[in-house]
Amino acid sequence: MTEYQAKLTSSEIASIWTSYMNDSMSKCVLGYFLKHVQDEEIKSIVQFSYDSSSTHLEKLTTIFQEEQIPIPTGFSDEDVNLNAPALYTDPFMLTYINHMAKVGLLGYGGFISMSAREDMRAYYREGLNETSELYERSAKVALSKGLFVRAPSIPYPTQTDYVDARKYLSGFSIFSKQRPLNAVEISYLFMNIQTNIMGTKLAISFAQTSPREKIRKWMLRGRDISKKHVDIFTKVLLENDIQPPVSSDVGITDSTIPPFSDKLTMFHMSFMSAAGSGNYATAAAASQRNDLIVNYERLAMEIAQYAKDGGELMIDHAWMEQPPPTMDKDQLTNKKDTMK
Structure with missing residues (x-):
């Protein structure tokens, strides 16, 4: 059977x-x-x-x-x-x-x-x-090889505790100092710094080798966005007396000859943007300080706009492959009507 x-x-x-x-x-x-x-x-x-x-x-x-x-x-x-x-x-x-x-x-x-x-x-x-x-x-x-970048270290906790006031969630009060970051919030800030550093390097390398001016400009815009986001997340850590660990300059050469098609590099950066948006959404959900949540939400909007503009560039060059669609029932119905 x-x-x-x-x-x-x-x-x-x-x-x-x-x-x-x-x-x-x-x-x-x-x-x-x-x-x-x-x-x-x-x-x-x-x-x-x-x-x-x-x-x-x-x-x-x-x-x-x-x-x-x-x-x-x-x-x-x-x-x-x-x-x-x-x-x-x-x-x-x-x-x-x-x-x-x-x-x-x-x-x-x-x-x-x-x-x-x-x-x-x-x-x-x-x-x-x-x-x-x-x-x-x-x-x-x-x-x-000394290339693995570890997350920041914090002192081991000595006891368990519960949140005893709603101000724990506050990030904007002008009357009291913001509470220190917790381990969960630090981990996501660190992760998003590392992700944006990688995005910066890739964007530079793709801009450096692209033969098309519009693609180069879009890539450099991505570099600037990633650098800005790194600065924002780094500032939050430094304000909490936490030094963000950084790697040595593991970067790119001075070659300007493209190893990849612009179609591939545009897809790659779109892929990175999608992953970054997902990271920010997860970080916002896991963070408990309001200022961090607002940061992730507004920066995610910036990535979304960047990705949208990149998608339009890909469409203009016929580089965006369409995922498998469902049936358009209205179109089927209209087609049947024309056969009368």
Whole structure:
């Protein structure tokens, strides 16, 4: 007796489509890294990440074919120039992979929770395990090379306590000093500083190599937004006598020859913007000081506007691939009416 296989739900279709787009982009970026990485330990991390993305694409392609769903165009060899000079330093490559592994951990967890079919859950569990292993390996190498940036340290608490006044939530009172940050709030401020530093570096590298003036301007605008957000979050920590840990300048070279298509770099920055908006929403929900919540909400609006403008640029150049849509019932009805 043949076991019935339910069709993919909209959430599962969205998950495999998003995964394919992200992995096809990652394969291009990591393939370029492999061409130029010099440090053998870092190279092993790049190779592991590249192999994972390649395997994911093969499995996702099989899923699309079995379900008879059109395979996304995504990104291919046409979107990367492996012969372009090195644009990134080895430490940047390692830091980038470690950062993207963090993003991947959140992504795979979400895909699992949105999947009903057993084979889909199994695929994303395997992806989660691989990404966890990638984070573990990249973190270990980063620690050994002094590149892993630890979150700020605070004294261990000596007792448990409860909030005893509503002013604990206040962040704007002109009559009393703001309460000190708690550990949860510090952790999100630190995380968003690190995320924006990565965004700054990527935006600079993409602006430096793009042949199109409008793309360069949009990328530099992204750099300025990320730098501003870093300054805002850093100021909050410094006001609480907390020195934000910073890494050495793990950055980019002076090459101006584009290794990636503008289509890929625009997608990448849109991906980073979406991840940043998600981080801010989570940070706002977890923070208890009102001033922090307001900061995250207004800065998230700035990212949203930046992403919208980037989306319009992508549409103008026919670079924005449309996710699988549902049926337009009104259009179907109107089409039927014209047949009378």
